[in-house]
Amino acid sequence: MKESEIIEMFLNEFENHKLGDDAGFRKLNDSWLLITTDMLVWKTDVPDFMTPEEVGKKVVTMNVSDIAAMGGKPLSFFFSLAVPRDIKKNILKGIAKGISKGAKEYDIEIVSGDTNEASEIIIDGGALGIARRLLLRRNAKPGDVVCVTGELGRPLLALLLWLRGIDIPKEILEKAKNPKARVEEGLELSEVANSAIDISDGLSKELWEIARASEVKIVIEEEKIPVNEKVAEMSSDPTKIALASGEEFELVFTLPKERTKELSFDFTIIGRVERGRGVFIKRRDKVEKLPILGWEHMTGGLDDKLWKI
Ligand SMILES: [Mg+2]
Structure with missing residues (x-):
């Protein structure tokens, strides 16, 4: 059984629960x-x-x-x-x-x-x-911008290099070995953001979680994704690495654009929330559905043949 199937089985049995965030x-x-x-x-x-x-x-x-x-x-x-x-x-x-x-x-x-x-x-x-105020996955609102803290890609690239027995550059290894939780950012966001999630299973999967829970459509732009510089340099498909990289512990959040001015920390606007359903990515002028590239337990983990470096 896959992790998602096990979760579904348990949720079906539980009559009184608040799981899902x-x-x-x-x-x-x-x-x-x-x-x-x-x-x-x-x-x-x-x-x-x-x-x-x-x-x-x-x-x-x-x-x-x-x-x-x-x-x-x-x-x-x-x-x-x-x-x-x-x-x-x-x-x-x-x-x-x-x-x-x-x-x-x-x-x-x-x-x-x-x-x-x-x-x-x-x-x-x-x-x-x-x-004081909860930040939930289910409160993203059409009109919000979608933002992310930090830079993405290093934990997955570290894993791929390790699986292939290739030396991992220090700056890539750094985040894989010593990730940090965004506590101060979360506290600030609790005052202004509509929704948030942390990146444990990869940006693409987390965006789908917000879109599904909030019953909205999310459109992100490929060129806005904050890919780590070294990842971009070393990988033949940096966007894919950044979308799939888990255990980043960065925060993905949505809020009205005018309220982004109130935030004191660095972040990147990568897209927007619209009416509709699903997650889409704009590459140049083409908009396509974003596949879920993140990690799922019990599926054999990472099939490293699928990944070019
Ligand atoms: Mg989480």
Whole structure:
């Protein structure tokens, strides 16, 4: 079964749920309590260019990023760790150091943990946060501009080079090893944006999530996509890499164009929201439907033969 089929099966069984956004939410006095969980499985999710410390920190970042995408301030981190009996001490120590470093970086407390035995290393993290106003996927409005923070492409290019055994340039490796959650940006956006999502599975997939949840059409322009310079230089199809690259933890958001003036951070306008359905890309003067190029678990992962560098 594919990941999307499993999710659908569970949603069909649950009568009382609020699933379907970056984090769950519950009203708490005048604010919203946010809660999220995101798991990392060593065998499928960790390339060997990452140190255990970087992996530990990334689990914190993955979870904090989902709080940021909801416009929340992260408060707490918790986790469950499963490891094989013969795991090396220095790997465990590295993971612990990484979690600690992540908690420090995002100024959050580690509040709960559990350990268990399994045949491979699994780190299942979670985070709590609080938001004054929720940023949901389902609130994109026709007339909004579609924006993205940062530059795209490095995590996927790093993975492709690694799969082929090619040396990965330092500046490409940097983001794959040490991604950052956009917490400050999310907090600012919570005041002004209509919708947001973080890029965990690739820009194309996240745009489809917003379009589907908001029941709108999104049209982006190929030449506006902020492809990292080194990715553009090294790849024969940089747009495709940028659209598919996951674990970027950049934020994609929509808001009325005049409100973009209120934002103090750097971002790129890549398209607009219209009436209709689906996601489209404008290449020169042709508009075509955008395929979902992002990652899906349980589909055998990344078929690297499909990717030219
Ligand atoms: Mg997310």
